[in-house]
Amino acid sequence: MSRLAGKVAIVTGAGQGLGLSFAKALAKEGAKITIAEFNAETGEKAVEELKAMGAEALFVQCDVSNEEQVKDVVTKTVETLGTVNILVNNAQASKPTASILETTYESMELAWKTGTVASFFFMQQCVPHMKESGYGRIINVCSDTGIDGMEKFAAYGSAKEAIRGLTRVAAREFGEFGITVNVVSPGALTPAAKLWMEKDPEGYRKTMEPVPLGRLGDPDVDIAPGVVFLASEEGRFMTGQTVFLNGGHTFGR
Template sequence: MLHPDVHKVSENRPTEIEHFPAGMRGKSAFPSVHPIVRTDDVASIATAQSAFVYSSPWPLQGNAINGANMGILEGRVAIVTGGAAGIGRGITEAYARAGASVLMADIDVAAGDEVIDYLAAELQGRVSFMQVDVTDKAQVHAMVAQAVSQFGRLDILVNNAWRGSGFARLEEQTDENMRGAFDMALMAAFWAMQASLPEFRRLGAGRVINLCSLNGVNAHMYSADYNAGKEALRTLTRTAAREWAEYQVCCNVICPGAASDAYQRFARSNPENAAAMANANPMGRIGDPLTDIAPVALFLASDDSRYLTGNTLFVDGGAHINGVHWAPKLP
């Protein structure tokens, strides 16, 4: 069910059937704002070496935080799962600032309310919150139905939700861990994609953006459940891209390298490894969910990406090129 404190869009927002307009291009999405994703002192070990990047004028000119792309998603409606924290929260804010109406789905009510409160002053009515457990098929279907009912349409689906899981050697992984990972990473997206397709076909176009991971691509140690679930999602995305291309539905993957909540948990438990990862990154830092990852998700949601489908975009500062220094300590 919809959270009682949900903010609804005004009744005069566009709801008619229309394609992504070609005129909404060449602009950036963010005014000058501070990131909503906050890092604690432990996790910041991994990013402190390159903090100068954010004070230099050059990176900001090519970034969406300068406000040049306002309105690129005006009139569009998006669902972002896991939208109340980390990368999902960055994407939620980016889309709202770009003009979209966003249904932010998350299991954490307190986190969802905090995002609504944070954005209320500037973006009243653009973001609403719905408590959703994406491992429950009925709740996922209700989420899609709510977006269409509340906003009149659905153009963009971002599957980002993931619950934290600990590290374990392959021989110690349990059936419960593996099934849980596939329910969260694969089945949740599968259900949401199936439920969204009729609306995409009605509108004549759509966007599916699935968040996967370098952990799976590089077969990182001690996270077989996460790796396998995310790689299964990549395959699902490519299959959907092929089958749904005739409907002008673009399906793509982002493999991010960012200081997400999951990364911060890793940094707290393995601070030395986290710092080594940041140092080994070709750009010398771990990315920011709002200013580094969200602009790519914004591009994939826009009309500018209408001929791009079935791709995996590594938004990681080049970390995928030579691999990531991943060696968490286990007993």
């Protein structure tokens, strides 16, 4: 039997890339999926792809930094699919990298509002439905850029680290309801990473040298199964944790 049969998941930023991989993996295990995506074209295509797999899926256009639009996503999900059991906060916008001295307030605001604040909004709206349904799994997404303090990632990295802090607080507050809250830190060969690898193979090789497994992970094969585990019954006793799906690029900390 599919591990997530009868469950309903919202995946943000799932029109493409990692978010789409997460949505597909959850759907393969029987979950009904809401794609919360800013880009209407990619969002609609993602839903078509999920329906072609035989999944029940819904697209709701959403600026995840807008609280009213977040409420609309959750309301439409409950009205159409019945409830919300699983939330994957994957969406994140950011501007080009820059040193701290060159980073603008606008860059900081964008990263924090679409990452940390958006995750906060979605948790606030989804948790009451998880409590009511008796099943809740929240999976947030952080980044090695914040964990390692990578240069020129002040806005993006700090927002991603704030998500880890928010996750730990949420894990303590929601644990009494049986709701787990975890973070994944993916090192994925996304379309953007593929372009970088093709454009600068030597740079890719040097970056991968210290990584024990020596490569970025395939979004579908290496990364998404970790999200499915956290969303499933098997992940029921793990909460407040950062799961490093990055080939060993960053060890637990």
